[in-house]
Amino acid sequence: GPGTNNTPHCSSSSSGDGSVVYAEALWDHVTMDDQELGFKAGDVIEVMDATNKEWWWGRILDSEGWFPASFVRLRVNQDEPMEDYPLKVEGGKDDDSSSGTRRFGMGQTSKDQMRTNVINEIISTERDYIKHLKDICEGYIKQCRKRADMFTEEQLKTIFGNIEDIYRCQKKFVKALEKKFNKDHPHLSEVGSCFLEYQTEFQIYSEYCNNHPNACMELSRLTKVNKYVYFFEACRLLQKMIDISLDGFLLTPVQKICKYPLQLAELLKYTNPQHRDFKDVEAALNAMKNVARLINERKRRLENIDKIAQWQSSIEDWEGEDVLVRSSELIYSGELTKISHPQAKSQQRMFFLFDHQLVCCKKDLLRRDILYYKSRINMDDMEILDVEDGKDKDFNTSVKNAFKLHCQDTEEVHLFCAKKPEQKQRWLKAFESERRQVQLDQETGFSITEVQKKQAMLNASKQQHTGKPKGKWSVTRPYYDFLMRQKHPTLPTTLPQQQVFMLAEPKRKPSNFWQNISRLTPFRK
DSSP states (O other): OOOOOOOSSOOSOOSSSSOOEEEEESSOBOOOOTTBOOBOTTOEEEEEEOOSSSEEEEEETTEEEEEEGGGEEEOSOTTSOGGGSOOOOGGGSOOOSSOHHHHSOOOHHHHHHHHHHHHHHHHHHHHHHHHHHHIIIIIIIHHHHTOTTTOOHHHHHHHHTTHHHHHHHHHHHHHHHHHHOOSSOGGGOOOHHHHHHHTTGGGGHHHHHHHHHHHHHHHHHHTTSHHHHHHHHHHHHHTTOOSOOHHHHHHHHHHHHHHHHHHHHHHHHTSOTTSTTHHHHHHHHHHHHHHHHHHHHHHHHHHHHHHHHHHHHTSBTOOSSOGGGTOOOEEEEEEEEEEETTTTEEEEEEEEEETTEEEEEEEOSSOTTOEEEEEEEEGGGEEEEEEOSEEETTTTEEESSEEEEEETTTOOEEEEEOSSHHHHHHHHHHHHHHHHHHHHHHHHTOOOOHHHHHHHHHHHHHHGGGOOOOSOOBOOOOSOOOOBOOOOTTSOSSOOOOSSOOOBOTTSOOTTHHHHHHHHSOBOO
């Protein structure tokens, strides 16, 4: 790569004047390609070449390589002290002799300037974002609605989700921010309270993020037809929007809601504890982290319902209501011996513990990967009883590693034995987790709509021809999973597995969406 002036101070200029520009990693970039630069979220990268808008060339310590530009953001404060950067200075020593403030923190004037920079960035990115939402609502949705011959209302709901609700919410939010913005002395602005006021409203992003993969699939399907490609391009040109495809524009709200905690963390860093905004910014940071966490969790749960539907469709001789009627999470699964009255008959069975119910299946004698439905137990009525090794009076049989499920209303009792003591302990813990999950869902008001349940079952029935799942169970990684994946010329055709679930891939067709999920996610017991 070209040589750069690796000095402790950096200029915000990215021109060819020898100054250094730093970017901060938003997400992990995991790579097996020696042409690429791997890094972790929070690392600071020296940007050496940004001529390609998708892939930049950069350096961390003595490693250089390509990295996706969308994985980083340029530092707001390019000229902050070097000890904030995990980079070695020439000669291996901090240049602290010339500047006491650099060693022991900045002077107040400098800190005020840093806070001004962050406040200005929050305000300007918010204004840009509002324009962006307006362009989507007026440039695309409005035009699409005029073409009933091309789009049904249902298709528009799939493609754009609730982005119009988000636009309305953000318009109010930006007005609240503008009111708190001190134009003459930006560092005195008190914006923390705005985030606190809107934290509940920001939960509408959950619906948008959950729908986003469906939007990508629908767009991918439509843009195979030239008529739609030309139509979307005409919309973009009429609205005078930058040269990005519609799926790229639709990724922005997903990125935005996850960027707020990063901006607030930076704001808190340059807010004195004595500042009138300090407590609110601190609380706002926690609030926005919680919003991201909630969206994360809801997204994971929604993806689980597709897996539950696929699992159920692979079970032979299914009887009764669908699992999704009452449940939305697999908590634990494994083999147990079930002992039944009256002759204390024992049977090896596979059990699947969901919230609200325990499903019992039998393995096929020849094909061990095929399961037959046998029965289910309603967990809402059950209490769990630990059983000591030895003779059980109720069943008149000797047991080891046993526990019972007892229904207080009907006095019905189920006896189970695990192969090992640790397996029994895992089951007892799983039953505790199930009750906690049910309680938490009641407290947070988590529920899955009938439409979502039906869609999951429909997806599963469509997938039947691709072969049955083998009963293995996987869940997706947490939802800092809004990454755009794009190629640069030297990238190999087979991309290395990322340690994140790719939510949107504007440059690639997301046709094998579900296969990717299971491929990219570890199994969870």
